[in-house]
Amino acid sequence: MVYSLKCFPPGTDHKMIVSSPLLPYPKIIKKTPERDYLSRMVPPTYEFHKRAKYDLENTFHMLVMEADIRTGVAHKNACSRLGAVCYQLGHVLYEIENGLGVSVLAFEKALEAIEDHVIDPDNVLTAINSLNMLAFLEANHNKNTERALEFLDRADSIYKTYRDKEPKMPDPTGVDVLLEDCTEDNRTWEERSYKRNPMVNARLYTLFYYIEIYRILKLTEEEIFYSHAALKHQIDNDIYMQCPLDWVQTCIQMSEWLLNANAFQQAKHHMEAASMFLEEVIPKNLSYYNGSQELKQYLADVSYSWSRYGMRLLKKSKTRLMKKKTHRLPPSSFNDLLFDKFEEKLGGQDTPVYVDNFKDAEELTKNIIKWINETKLFYTFDMSNNFYGYLSIDKCQAYKNLAFFQDNSLETEKLLKIGVVDMEILVVKLDDLSLRRQMWYELSNMYRFMMEIQYEQYVLIKKEVPKTGAKLINKYSNTSISYYLKFIESFTTTIGPSEVQKKAILLSNLYLAKCYDKQIVYLKQVKIRNLLEGEKYYKRIINYCESDYALAAMIPYELSYARNMLKLLPTKIKNLSKLSKTSKCYV
Template sequence: MTEVSEDILIELREKCEKVQNLLEGESKRDPETEPYKSVYAAREILSDMKSCLANLKDSIRSSDPLHDQIEAMYGGVLLLLGTLALDTEELATGEEHLMNCLSCLEDQAMQPKKVLVVLKALNQLGLLWSQRSDGNKSHGYLQQAEQLYNDYTDQVGEQPVDVYALFTVPDSGPATTKADSPLEKVHTLTLYYLAQVYGAMDNPLKSAIYCHNTLKRQLESKDYDKVEWALNSATLAQFFMEQNAFRQARHHLSAASYVLDKHDQDLQGIESSEDERLFRKEHLKHRSADVARCWTKYGLMLLSASRDRLMEAEEGQSGDATPRRLRPPGELSGLQFSLLELSMYEDQVTDSFVLTFDDARSVFLNSQQWLTQAKLYYTLDDHASDHVQIIKDYSELYRNLAFFEDDEERQCKMHKRRVDLLEGVVKELNPTYFLTACQELWFELGETYTHMVDIKLAKLEANSDAPSAHALQKVNHLAEQAIAAYNSFLDTLRDHKTKEIPDKFSKELERPGLLIYFYLAGLYRRLVAADKATKLTNLTNSLQYYQKVVDYCQRHEGAKDSVTAELSACQDIVALLPLKMAKLAETVAR
């Protein structure tokens, strides 16, 4: 057994300082042709340190006051070697170093000099197995890290020693608060990795909870990128919307807007070059537009869920005021950022289901404001695909608002506004470059015109007076516009040479294509005919499209599952409609 000389400790300290300088300083200046130049240099030094510390560890007395220190240093070097191996994609080597680190230290992991090394090793192993797509193993290591943090903070509580500090002479240095201590930062990383792993393991609820906790800890530490934080909070809000947790969604969107507004204020006081200032402003404008789009989605989904709630109550599907499927999971309650005062943002829009047109209009107007802000960045010229999606959201807002309107004429005006929005953008797009966008817009235009047809026909049927010629012409005009929109979609499917619709649609277009046949059949039946001959022609066209659905599903058995309800209706109509047409044909022939 030997004692450790001061010279050896000084040499280890100097080597550690070189490693830290290489990894935190020199590596930023590595040439593109040698991106790991500094990493490899640091690894050489660490390998020497590992050999030296291994000899010391084996030869030093366990009673020596430096025994635990040397052991912690050895584990720290193994951690650094393992981390660098993962950085250079040498996964097997990295795993070996990290497992050796755990073998060396995990029995004494509750010691202040060793706990951070063990926590970081567990995090790295969790990350490694996540990269290998083994969620269970990744989760196991990260759960160990979470438990170790909880045990240490409950039972020890002393500020632990970070890896590089193991080799340096202790000094007072700047005081760290609990929130920004190395231990807290490492634990925040553990929670972040767990959020990703739960997502990969198809447990989105737990993933969301861990995402929230990560964001909350970042706020408390004040060590985060404000723009990235805001975007993550807004993205998490979208998950809450999908769970009908509108209170949590609104809160996280409000937090995102609050942080972006604070960042905008901070930028005013930052001295920087003109290029850097412009870059930061553009980056902020971009991400502010993204958050604005999330606010728009909030209004959309709140109106949609409110509509579903009222429809289910009307159909008697639930005796409860809110059906079970529209209730948020209990685990999400209480997920809030207590450090932020957000009432100014939250008070702008409700988080409750809406019941009346006035309530719905208030949500609509709030979403409209955010949508207008998003359009300032996502213009048609510079961001065509995003702009189209924003216009579709705008159309959907009007569709949801129309549900809460009792007056048919005002409903029609809202759908007409949708038509104006959709036609306004589709005429500006070249289908050669924006085929999918054009198809989506034409499909929605067909649906919108059909809504208007149904409203007009329902109004005529409710009126005991004979309809005017103008009213009938209006119905036909709207139906013809719907037919034209659907045909524009079908035309994009035609073969360039033969101009024929293909025998089989592509997988992603099979359901839309068959639905268009079904909708066209219904539209031809809705056309109001001035005489029986015209009516027979309309019914012939209608039957033709119903038959197309039936024939297609007979030729392609797999298509039946995508249009089960529509196919059943088509089969019934194909069986019955010819009889009606035959009787009509007899009267025409007389």
């Protein structure tokens, strides 16, 4: 989470992790600690030096006596100052002494002091900030998220009541005005920036804590909603330039969440906003970022996010046509997750139509490859060889999905060939075993697809296999077999594969048998040997599944196919052995 605040210690190395739909592999884009400015922000306090505790305690006792003896407006003013002092004292106790119990009492006392006049310019900030801090302490120290949400809901209600009250309420009184004669201001410039718009920032922290609590509760829909609310709040109040790169990073993360919910319109909108910030807003307003490595990294991150958008849209379009299914719609609450202020600058607000023909799919794939190449300009092989490898897998999958839309089988084969080029170069250079497994599995599948195209072309359609065709079919088959074997054998030295990997291993055994069966050979003994090899892998699948019913449930149709083939193979081998005449070739 970008807006982690105190839930992560200062300098936390945040990571963006995206999982592959086939074999789970982490895609990690590291963020330097210097970029996490919001992560180092805490709900603003007026003073942090050690004398603050003693100054505030003295002021507290003085204001308690003043509130007791005053009446009317003077009593109200004393209570307002007392509330502000209690909030500041609670924060100082927490920051300096980590006095959790005492600081909670101070925040509660702040609310008690102003309870009769909460919706008042002098009190509203004290109320919201105290409730924010109580929510923070409940969630992070007491692990009581339910109680924390109660505090945040109260802060949310107070903010909205004050905002919507008629006639319009004046700007809230800042603590520097209420306590100007009580403390010394030693804050940095960044800390003073809070002073310029205290109500806006108090609201922002309420939203931040909502995000953190829903993240802890794993309620993704609510987390998305409040993350967007935090982004929109900064735009609507013109404070997004305080931390523009964090704003961009959250947009990138938001787009990933929205894509997973099939909210293509909103995901595209957030990526367009991120792109606009990096290409227009930041260069214009923060010239010191121009040409910096930091800006280049964010541009690469946005390009990668765009590629994920294109990949998911292409894959969903493929499965929609292949399975004749309608994908689940995003929650209706996502309909409003747009930035009204930027709507005129951001195009493409209509929900995209799934691509349903080769021309549109090809155009989308060209953009995917462009975005992947832009990402690689920053994340080079030397900088991050694993991530570079995962980008090559994405490129391969893009061509594989595009091939589905191509009606011409030979053109389909060309697309598959293009898809494997980068991976075949990289797979021998990488040390990471999990990454090489992913590549072996992808490469074996791609070559198997090419083999099946050629097999269908010559054996099933033309009914005649020239030597050039046989050579090509066998080449693809042998290459596929070699990668499947590397994938399967790589697990012999590990503790045990994941559930997804177990399924991939089972399918690899099935495809190995098919690859041996479809080889074109000119000697009867070689054909029999290939059939016996296939029989070995069919038996292995059945033995695995009979020893573990969970495995059988993973591949019910494939298991049935393996059993049927195992019954037919002995007869096929017996009939082949009886043949006296030498055949031109054996298929």
